[in-house]
Amino acid sequence: MAKENRGGGGVRASSSRYILTGIFLAIAAFLYYFWAVPYRAALGYREQLQLFQSTGQYLESLAGRPGGLATYAGEFLTQFFNNYWIGAAVMTAVLLLFLMLCFLIIRNFALSIQKYVNLALSLLPSVALLLFLGNPDVTMTFLTALSAAMGGAYLLVIIDSKGVGNTVKYAVMIAGTTLLYWVAGPVTIVFTLLAVADICREKEVSSVWKVVYALVAVAWLALNVYIWSLLLPFPLSYQLIGIGYVMHPDSLDAWQVITEALCVGVPAAAAYLARLPLKVTLPSLLAAEVIALVILYPKSYDCLTYRLIDYDYMVRANDWDGILRYSDKNEPDLPLSVSATNLALGMTGQLDSRAFDYFQHSAEGLIPPFVKETLSSWTTGEIFFQLGMINSAQRFYFEGMEAIPNCNKSVRAVRRLAETAIIRGEYTLAEKYLRLLENTMFYKKWAQRNLALIREPDGVENHPLYGTLRKRMIDEKYLFSEGELDKTLGQLFIKDSGNNLAKQYLIVYPLLQRDLDKFAQYMGVVAEAQPGYNPLLAQQALAFISMRSGQPIPRGAVPAMVEESLRGFAQAWTSKDPARIEPYRRTLYHYLLSEE
Amino acid sequence: MNAMIKIRYILLLPLVCLLAACTPSPENVGETDARPDIYPDYVGVTVPCNIAPLNFMLRDSCEALYVTASSEGYEIKSHRKGNEAIFNLREWRKLMEKARGKAVTVTVTALEGGKWTRYRPFDVNVSVDRIDPYLTYRLIEPDYEVFSRLQIMERNVEDFSERVVCDYNAVGNRCMNCHTHAPGDSDLSFLYVRGEGGGMVLNDHGKLRLLNLKTPDMVSGSVYAQFDPTGRYIVFSTNVIIPAFHSRPDKRLEVFDTKSDVYVYDLQRDEVLRSPLLADSARLETFPTFSADGRGIYYCVADRPARPLDVDSVHYSLCRIGFDPEHGRFGTGTDTIVAGIPGKRSVSHPRVSPDGKRLLYTVADFGTFPIWHREADLQMVDLTTGKIDSLRTVNSGMSDTYHCWSSTGRWFVFASKRDDGLYGKPYFAHVAADGSVSKPFLLPQKSPSFYDENLKSFNVPDLGRTPVSFNPGDVANRINSSKQ
Structure with a gap:
């Protein structure tokens, strides 16, 4: 009978393991779909805002600050976002690792906890993290840092469960805090508080000892922060928020606090929750998570923000048909979306026939004025690039890179800067940028191809893109004026009447200005070169x-x-x-x- | 941070030893008459005897590099995998001591395609003239309008240590301008923090003061400034500066003044001194600097163009006006030292040598912002004879400007864009007693590939004899306390 029971228990345990694995796989599939399909542009957005270098110098530049190694690891992972299928897999793997760590820590904090309750509890910080990631400016630094802190806490709990003495406990906590603060930054507070929570749940430890341990743990972390603050030129607030966790170094997102609080609070409360009836806890937890997702998801994943990210993603990929399909579904009404739609119309030869099928506001919808913002600058830079205004394209890509809130460099911008330098004939400068890209995983081959190209005598002249754009560049010497863009468009057309984009922009520009006299004048210029137009x-x-x-x-x-x-x-x-x-x-x- | 770097190196030591043991040694070495294509180019340069090791890299890819540097029977070597030659600091210093006033012969032997080749050796001349060890500069992207991550740094040129003097993080990512030492006193200096609550941050031996020199009649706050030799006066210009963008591919950015005047600030009496000759509304006066004895002010001046955008018709001349430091009075007339020539010469950034014999300045085809002019070159005028040296050994095909003398007058440092046309780097040139100037050399870095990976310009390098006695926190505190 006993044997049968064991056998029956084994079957139940085995089937429960399969179910659990199945749930994990379902979560993985959901996450993969989430990042690979509706939010693939968010991956590309993050990838383009960094220039990860696989060099010792780059590592050294980051290693000298708390959380710098997490940034290095985070940027290493982010580079895979260049390809959204791989990127989604990387993002899914990191989020699953985090979920697993939550699961393992909770299991150690509440040994008797039922597996499904544990999973439901583990999902609480994971859901918070997913909502935090709705802010596109949250970097992979935070994910790697938080995972490192949770991994450290798990190791500490494991070591503690081996029945080690007080000295070892102190030593692990002290060394772990110092190491983690260097590696991961202020998210080490999760490790520290979990260490305290771990001690507090031990019945054989006296209250005095628990209080002393807690005070020492927190004081030691504070001391680490203080010592680093003496060495670094950053304000203390940056160090407390986390350097590099979010693009904006001085803003603290509520979801960051909530996620960190849940990482500590959920394991700490797990033992208590484990004692509650399964019928109450499990549905309550799952309901809370579903409701939180349904209510808070639209706020976290702001529709308008992601629309702009989608446009930027398609502009970067030169997916003109994609932009038009997108604009057919979502009315473009912001400078970035309007100018991207107009560019797509121009690139597909439809601007001079379909421009008013979409919302138009003014000539700024064709070429928006400069604003100190990365995505807008790059979209406008792309318009200039395609038109053949290479100096302006260079400027807008450069300015866009300088406007990245966390002062990172950008693979996307550096690539375009290398191209503009090649077109302008600045080969030494192009070589500098290409050498930088040679240190990256996804741009290495492209950089090497271009390095070989600029060493060929007529390589650039004969290149289908660079050669064409070089021929389109204006020879006339003048200081560029944003107020007279139509004149520049006219010069571009006169220089190369085959510049179809410049022709369409030239014709539509005065129409958007509601200046029909100017339109007639420009039509005359175009008709002279192309009578049938x-x-x-x-x-x-x-x-x-x-x-x-x-x-x-x-x-x-x-x-x-x-x-x-x-x-x-x-x-x-x-x-x-x-x-x-x-x-x-x-x-x-x-x-x-x-x-x- | 330094301690942490040391710990990392200690941990890496066994690995380094292991790698060194695996580095192939030269055997069956072939000879070539060609000079090695090295970066930075240290072939035939003159360096001060207190310079940091001239680490370099071979531009051609190679599997291993065996480099010896010898003088007076003393030889040091760098034997490594890859294409970099990195010398030991202690050994290098000993070599420099032995080679003072003589030459160091450098022999490069490279393993390329499985074959060792010894290149024709080259010499590095080691001057007995020491250089001021502390170089301050602003690290800035060569940007158009948007700036980020500005830092003012101080580098010890005797080794590779570098520290932050002012940091963008500490002052809220605001614009900062360059740090300038007083000629006779390295711990008297200033820098600018722009924006609300900013101004000229004056460092008086570690004590920081925030000066706002702007009075209602001035066109702007102070822009270009220099101390007099006693440290009592600061001569400065006020400029309305406009950036504009070129259409042609060979040019990028044009920066010009629509208004500018020159004034003197008396630190002792907290008073701005004026001369109508330096604040003529029909003319643009700028780039002032004191003479070595403090009894004259050199500055650049041009007629205001009819239309502000006619910048290519603006050609600045170098002029001088007398100054009485005892009474704080200006002279009543001005002299033209170097005349601007339409289409050929516009003078900027005059700097007088500490002995007062020579004046170094930049010439460009037109305008007032030579760092964005590829044709910008340095020139040196002998103030006793008026003879102009076009400094052919010093200049390049790209912008060479933002120069500063060492306290001895035997060296000057300048920012040159010669490598890629965009990123300025600090080059040093030696000036012999007879005024002849040697081939300049680039500030050595611990990693020879540093400049390849660096995306910052070294802006307005300035030499000092002693380290700056303040840090980013001090500047931030000064700015913040003045805001309150």
């Missing part, structure tokens, strides 16, 4: 000019369909009936009149 917007503008001036539309200049549509709009507009005007809301006619 007569895109839809030009037809509409011509029809509109004729109608406004009371002149008949020149015969054959516009198709009957355009004339008809203008007549329809005119009737709707004069009726002042919003319902009749509405179908024309996304037309050039409406745009031209709506602000007049």
